Amino acid sequence: MTWWPLIKIVPIKTNLKFVKFAKFFGALSAVLCIASVIGVFYPGMNMGIDFRGGAAMELTTADGRPLNLEQVRSAVDGLGMGDVGVQGIDDDSSAILRFQIPEGQAQADVVERVQNAVTTEVGAVTYSGVSVVGSKVSSELFTSGLLALGAAVALMFAYIWFRFEPQFGFGAVAGLVHDVVLVFGLIVLFRLEFNLNMVAAILTVIGYSMNDTVVVFDRLRENLRKYKTMPLRDVIDLSINETLSRTIITGVTAIMVLAALAVFGGVALFGFSIALMAGIIIGTYSSVYVAAPIILLWGVKRGEFAEEAKPVKLGMASRP
Amino acid sequence: MVQLSRWKVILVVLSVVFGVLFALPNVLTPVQREALPGFLPKGTLNLGLDLRGGSYLLLEVDTAEMRAKRVSNLVEDVRVTLREERIATTAIAREERGALITLASAAQQDAAYEALQQAAGAPGANGQPERTVQRVGSDRLRFAFTDAVWNSMASQAVDQSIEVVRRRIDSLGTREPSITRQGADRIVVQAPGESDPAALERVIGQTAQLTFQMVDVENQTQALQTGLIPPDAELLQDETGTPYLVKRRILVSGENLTRANVGADESGRPAIDFRFDGQGARRFGEATAQNIGLPFAIILDGRVISAPTIQGAITGGTGQITGSFSIESAAELVNLLNGGALPAPLTVEERRTVTAELGADAVAAGALSTAIAFAIIIVFMILSYGFLFGGVSVLGLLLNGLLIIAAMSMTQATLTLPGIAGLILTFAVAVDANVLIYERMRDEARAGRSVIASMDAGFNKAWGTILDANVTTLVAALIMFVFGAGPVRGFAWTLTIGVFTSVFSAVLVAQVLLAYWLKSTRPKKLPIAE
Numbered sequence: 001m002t003w004w005p006l007i008k009i010v011p012i013k014t015n016l017k018f019v020k021f022a023k024f025f026g027a028l029s030a031v032l033c034i035a036s037v038i039g040v041f042y043p044g045m046n047m048g049i050d051f052r053g054g055a056a057m058e059l060t061t062a063d064g065r066p067l068n069l070e071q072v073r074s075a076v077d078g079l080g081m082g083d084v085g086v087q088g089i090d091d092d093s094s095a096i097l098r099f100q101i102p103e104g105q106a107q108a109d110v111v112e113r114v115q116n117a118v119t120t121e122v123g124a125v126t127y128s129g130v131s132v133v134g135s136k137v138s139s140e141l142f143t144s145g146l147l148a149l150g151a152a153v154a155l156m157f158a159y160i161w162f163r164f165e166p167q168f169g170f171g172a173v174a175g176l177v178h179d180v181v182l183v184f185g186l187i188v189l190f191r192l193e194f195n196l197n198m199v200a201a202i203l204t205v206i207g208y209s210m211n212d213t214v215v216v217f218d219r220l221r222e223n224l225r226k227y228k229t230m231p232l233r234d235v236i237d238l239s240i241n242e243t244l245s246r247t248i249i250t251g252v253t254a255i256m257v258l259a260a261l262a263v264f265g266g267v268a269l270f271g272f273s274i275a276l277m278a279g280i281i282i283g284t285y286s287s288v289y290v291a292a293p294i295i296l297l298w299g300v301k302r303g304e305f306a307e308e309a310k311p312v313k314l315g316m317a318s319r320p
Numbered sequence: 321m322v323q324l325s326r327w328k329v330i331l332v333v334l335s336v337v338f339g340v341l342f343a344l345p346n347v348l349t350p351v352q353r354e355a356l357p358g359f360l361p362k363g364t365l366n367l368g369l370d371l372r373g374g375s376y377l378l379l380e381v382d383t384a385e386m387r388a389k390r391v392s393n394l395v396e397d398v399r400v401t402l403r404e405e406r407i408a409t410t411a412i413a414r415e416e417r418g419a420l421i422t423l424a425s426a427a428q429q430d431a432a433y434e435a436l437q438q439a440a441g442a443p444g445a446n447g448q449p450e451r452t453v454q455r456v457g458s459d460r461l462r463f464a465f466t467d468a469v470w471n472s473m474a475s476q477a478v479d480q481s482i483e484v485v486r487r488r489i490d491s492l493g494t495r496e497p498s499i500t501r502q503g504a505d506r507i508v509v510q511a512p513g514e515s516d517p518a519a520l521e522r523v524i525g526q527t528a529q530l531t532f533q534m535v536d537v538e539n540q541t542q543a544l545q546t547g548l549i550p551p552d553a554e555l556l557q558d559e560t561g562t563p564y565l566v567k568r569r570i571l572v573s574g575e576n577l578t579r580a581n582v583g584a585d586e587s588g589r590p591a592i593d594f595r596f597d598g599q600g601a602r603r604f605g606e607a608t609a610q611n612i613g614l615p616f617a618i619i620l621d622g623r624v625i626s627a628p629t630i631q632g633a634i635t636g637g638t639g640q641i642t643g644s645f646s647i648e649s650a651a652e653l654v655n656l657l658n659g660g661a662l663p664a665p666l667t668v669e670e671r672r673t674v675t676a677e678l679g680a681d682a683v684a685a686g687a688l689s690t691a692i693a694f695a696i697i698i699v700f701m702i703l704s705y706g707f708l709f710g711g712v713s714v715l716g717l718l719l720n721g722l723l724i725i726a727a728m729s730m731t732q733a734t735l736t737l738p739g740i741a742g743l744i745l746t747f748a749v750a751v752d753a754n755v756l757i758y759e760r761m762r763d764e765a766r767a768g769r770s771v772i773a774s775m776d777a778g779f780n781k782a783w784g785t786i787l788d789a790n791v792t793t794l795v796a797a798l799i800m801f802v803f804g805a806g807p808v809r810g811f812a813w814t815l816t817i818g819v820f821t822s823v824f825s826a827v828l829v830a831q832v833l834l835a836y837w838l839k840s841t842r843p844k845k846l847p848i849a850e
Contacts, residue, residue, distance in 0.1 A: 005706035007762075007848055058678065107668055108521050128678035130517070134669040137378060148803035155795050163788060197738050200800055200808045204745065204815070207796030211749070211789040215756065218785040246752075246759045253700055254748040257693040261744055264692055266685035268370075269741055276745065 007245070014241045019233045022293035029178055029290055036185025045188060048195030049131060051145070053138035054082075054100040055111055056131045058089070062124040066092035075121035076114055089267045096267075107132045145199040149180065152206045160210075164217055167298040172213050175291030179209045179283050186278045192271040201272050205279030208254070212247065212287040219243050220292065224300065232300060236292050251284045324835040332832050335723060335824070342726030363729045368736035368810050371683050373676030374512035375520055379666045381481050381505045383474035386664030387417075390465070390473065394451065395419045396568045397439055398463050399552055405435040418451070418464025426459035436463050477663040478505055485509060485666075487659035488523050506669070517673040527621045527665050528656035530574030532604065533566045535615040535627055540565040556617070558624040559644065566617045566624070571607040573661075576600025580657040582650045585642045590650040592641040594657070601637025609633035618643075620653070686740035693744045694721070701751055705758060708837065709848050713754035716829035720750050723821040724814075733817065736810030746818030752789070753826035756782040758848055765849035772838065774846060779831060786827065790819050 049056050061067050072095060073086045082100035089096055099114060101107050111132060118125060133141070153176050161169040183202055187194055220239040227235055255277055262273035345353050346364045353362050369376050391414065398412055398419050408424035423432055433453055440451040440463065450469045454462045465473070482499055485507060489497045498510040511520060536543075536553045543549050543565045556566050576596050583593035596604055607616075608630045617627045618641050626643045645653070697717060702710035724743065728735055761778030769777065793815065800812035837843075 004703065005710065005848060006704045007758075107671065108518065108525070112518070126675075127673075128675045130671070130673040132668070132671045134667075136380075137669045144803045148799050151803065152796055152799045155799065156792060159791065159795060196804070196808050197811075200738055200742075200804065200811045203796045203800050204742070204793075207793040207815075208749070210792035210796075211752070214788040214792060215785055218788060222781075242763065243759075245762075246755050249704060249755045249759075250749070250752040253697055253751055254745065256696045256700065257744055257748040260692040260696060261689045261741055264685060264689040265741065266682060268682065268737055269685075269689075272738065272741055276741075 007249075014244050015237075016241060016244075017237060018240045018288055019237050019293060019296065022289060022296070025289040026293060029182075029286070032185065033178060033181045036181045036188070039185050039188040043188065045184075045194040046191050048193040048198075049098060049133045049138065050195040051138050051142040053133050053135040054098060055107065055114070055133075056096060056098045056129075057111070057114075057127050058094065058096050058129040059118065059125045059127050060094040061122070062126055064093050065123075067095050067125075068122060069095055071122045072097060072118055075117045079113060079117055081110070081114065101132065101134070103135075107134065141196065145196070148199060149202060149206075152203055153177065153180070156206065156210050160214075160217070163214075164221060165300065167295050167300050168217050168221075170298060171291040171294035172210065172217070174294045175213050175283075175286040176206055176209055178286050178290045179205055179279060182282045183275055183279045187275060190274070192275060197268075197272045198275055201275040201279065204276060205283055208280055209283030209286060212251075212283050213291045215246065216240060216243055216287050216292055220295070233296055236296060240288050240292060247284055247287070251280060254280050324832070324839055328828060328832050328835075332719075332828055335828075336719060339719065339722035339726040342730045343722055346725060346729060361730065363732055365725065365729055366732045366734050367679070367683070368734045368739070369510060369512060369672070369679075370674050370737045371679045371686070371735065372512055373674050373679035374510065375517040376670070376672040377509040377511075377521065377524065377668055378502070378670035379481075379485070379507040379509065379524065380669045381474075381478050381507065382665045382667060383477055383505050386477050387470075387473060389664075391415075391417060391419075392568070393570070394463065394465070396552065398436065400569055401435050401439045402432060405431060407432045407435065415462075415464065417470050418462060420456065421461045421463060423459045423461070429455065429459060429461065432461055436461060439463075474505060478507065480660075480663045481666060482507055484660045484662050485524055488656065489520070491655045491659060492520065492523060494520070507666070513676060517671070521668060521671070523652070523656070525666060525668065526656055527662045528574065528653075528659070529621055529661040530577070530657060531619045532571045532573070532607075533569065533617050533619060534571065534607075534611060535617050536565040536567050537614060556619060556622060556624050558626075562624075564617055564624050564627055566619065571616065572596065572600050572604045574657060575661070576603070577657055580654045582647070582654050583640060585640065589642070590645040590647050591643075592645070592650055592654055592657070594639055594641065596637040596639075598637075601635070604637070604639070605633055605635040609635075682737050686737060690740065690744055690747075693747060697747055697751060701754070705754075705848055709754075709758055709834075712830050712833045713751050713758075713826065715833065716754065716825045717747060717750060719829055720818075720822045720825040721747065723825060724817055727817045727821060728814070731817075733813045734810045735814065738808065738811040739814040742811045742814040743818060746815060746822055749793070750818070750822030750826050753782075753786045753823060754830060756785055756789075757827070757830060761846060762849050765846045771843055771846050774849075775834060775838065779827070783827070786823060790823055794819050 059067075059072075067088070069086045069088055073084055076084045076097065076099055080102065082102065085098040087096045087098075088094070097114075097118070101110050111130065115127065153173060156176055157169050157173045160172040180202060183205055186192075187198065192198070216239060219242055220236060223235050223239050223242075227238075230238070258273045258277040258280070262270055262277065265273060342361050342363075344360075345356070345362050348356075353364075356362060395412060395414050398421060402409060402421070407428050409421055410424050411422040413420040413422070421432070423429055433455060436453040440449055440453055448466075448468070450465060451463060452466050456462050478501060482501060486497070486499050489499065489509065489511060494511045494513075496512060498508075500508050502508050509520075509524065536550065539550050539553065543553070543555065544563060549555055549565065552569070553565050553567050555563055557563050576599055578595050578597045580592055580594045583591050585591040612630050612632060615627045615629045618625045625641060628642075694717075698714050701713050701717075704710060705713070724746070757778050760782040761774050764774035764777040765771070797812045797815040797819070800808050801816070804812055
């Protein structure tokens with residue numbers, strides 16, 4: 001078997017000109033980012049009850065008969081609970097019901113009233129999960145969620161600054177902001193519910209995206225020391241190419257695993273795994289096309305690197 | 321680095337032993353766990369409420385309402401005290417933390433000062449006087465809570481509320497509830513397996529402030545007709561909506577109860593028997609002696625339960641509350657009274673309930689996804705790097721899984737549904753360390769180095785990158801831990817444990833196994849190099 005282990009058929013030494021397309025992809029990324037930012041405000045995010053308050057209940061018919069979603073909706077609509085959402089899940093007999101708690105009413109009473117109305121309309125149902133979030137708590141959760149995202153980006157910047165050079169820090173943060181904005185855009189595009197779990201997913205994407213960027217930057221720094229005279233854009237291309245097989249293997253592993261999670265993890269983790277998957281693809285892309293090329297914009301002071309590294313011949317006939 | 325060093329072997333063996341010992345209780349039945357010798361760990365994975373089912377309640381103590389009420393009582397005390405001393409006032413103005421009293425004549429300022437000083441002197445809960453009197457100008461006095469009492473009032477109310485909530489939940493027979501304070505005025509209640517969250521909420525939500533107050537018989541009829549309510553009285557209703565004009569002054573309150581029981585009245589209907597403590601018995605005795613023939617109201621949370629007429633002085637300190645009780649409602653009220661009143665009303669700000677069935681479904685889905693993810697990674701790694709190098713990373717991964725379960729069981733960290741997702745992602749990213757090392761080795765071999773030299777360089781050079789890459793994940797997890805709530809924290813903790821165990825097992829296991837392979841086969845060529 002000559003094809004196995006697979007790693008042997010991964011191109012030995014890719015020599016792709018990533019930087020050459022940086023302008024095109026940079027423009028594409030910029031357009032997508034702007035579109036995402038617009039999308040966040042209009043049509044806006046599909047906020048879960050974690051962030052806008054209200055109640056969500058998971059209900060199943062007591063005897064497994066199919067649930068008429070329209071009936072459920074009309075039962076609750078009549079009560080004046082504001083924005084009512086009914087979403088079927090898994091099989092026909094279950095649904096998630098979302099509604100707002102009117103100002104000044106005790107949430108326990110409202111929940112009971114809704115449950116009674118639903119029972120009258122569609123017959124006996126059981127409630128397997130009930131969540132109610134008050135408006136005060138939801139706005140606090142939202143604020144702390146945004147703070148967390150901001151703090152994550154700031155800390156990552158600080159870490160890269162500390163471990164690398166400011167230029168690297170700017171590149172990393174540009175990549176990071178790009179990833180976060182695009183994930184937001186995808187959440188809007190697919191109408192995924194934006195909730196606490198989503199914030200956790202985005203924070204994880206930030207961690208992963210940094211992880212990816214750091215691997216590329218590490219190699220970039222090393223190569224800058226090795227090839228003191230090579231033009232910066234070539235060093236960047238070389239570094240990306242050298243880490244490409246790792247980028248692919250790790251990325252593919254993560255995506256396959258998250259796909260399994262999306263398919264088998266149930267309704268609660270679906271949006272979460274989709275956002276993570278999208279984030280990992282975007283994060284991998286941005287390491288190559290956003291973070292590294294940004295360094296090119298600023299340039300790097302090559303003289304700052306220590307002299308200890310000797311050039312090593314890597315057997316690349318195609319390189320000057 | 322690829323020499324087979326003894327301490328690395330020992331470290332790997334020790335970690336396997338640790339992993340097996342701490343993960344073991346998870347696969348045993350409870351009976352088997354009990355049978356384990358005492359020195360072995362018995363803790364299993366601590367599943368979050370979203371996985372085992374249960375209720376999560378975030379309660380807010382309405383401290384503003386409580387303070388307002390305390391000030392109302394203080395104002396009432398001023399009124400009663402001055403009236404008893406026959407000191408006339410032109411105004412008693414309510415202030416933020418007390419009352420400003422304007423006397424009818426400046427000549428009485430000393431007398432009023434003395435009287436209020438005496439009223440203030442009564443020590444409060446912590447032995448210190450709670451209230452102070454000050455002269456303001458020549459004809460006014462200020463009677464207010466002391467700074468210390470005022471400032472600690474809210475905090476004390478929250479502490480007391482936690483105690484009361486704990487007693488009430490215990491009386492429901494809930495197993496291992498967790499009741500903790502959050503922030504300045506919030507309480508988090510986590511009750512696993514509570515099958516009836518509505519009952520939990522009902523029991524917690526009731527303030528259960530029981531008071532005995534006189535009915536204002538003189539003004540009642542007129543007040544009901546004209547709607548003019550005297551300043552020292554308030555209009556309350558009973559269950560059927562019948563209004564009562566009740567004097568604001570509290571004769572005795574639930575704080576003075578020592579014990580309540582379900583009893584029966586003369587006709588055999590459920591009633592509540594109670595006993596006062598010494599102070600309560602004395603005050604109730606005095607009040608009933610002075611007011612024979614007049615009705616008084618028994619009030620629970622602002623609702624009149626009954627308004628019996630005093631037949632004679634009740635000095636024994638025991639009594640009975642009759643009303644329209646069922647056996648259940650009487651029993652619930654007895655529990656509330658014995659658990660004590662909440663010092664302030666509680667509002668439910670957030671509530672999350674998951675039934676045990678839904679939790680079990682989530683566990684099943686999580687376990688299935690984890691198993692499939694594991695299988696995918698194993699197959700993919702072996703396909704990519706062959707049985708030797710791929711197998712090495714698979715063994716590292718297995719140790720990683722074992723260590724995560726062991727560490728989660730040991731620290732009793734809560735495993736939540738997002739936590740399971742974090743776990744799965746950790747496995748995927750764990751092999752990244754192996755990939756980084758192997759790719760480095762391939763680079764070095766390509767540069768023409770010997771097998772040993774390229775493996776050595778692979779481990780050495782990849783290490784810095786692995787460290788940097790994992791610190792970033794750790795930073796993200798730290799932020800989730802600081803800012804996140806509930807399930808997100810569980811996710812962050814799982815991620816954190818996973819970073820440590822995966823770096824440890826991916827790097828160390830690979831070093832030990834590959835060093836052993838080098839030593840025993842002395843290969844000429846790196847199997848993963850072209």
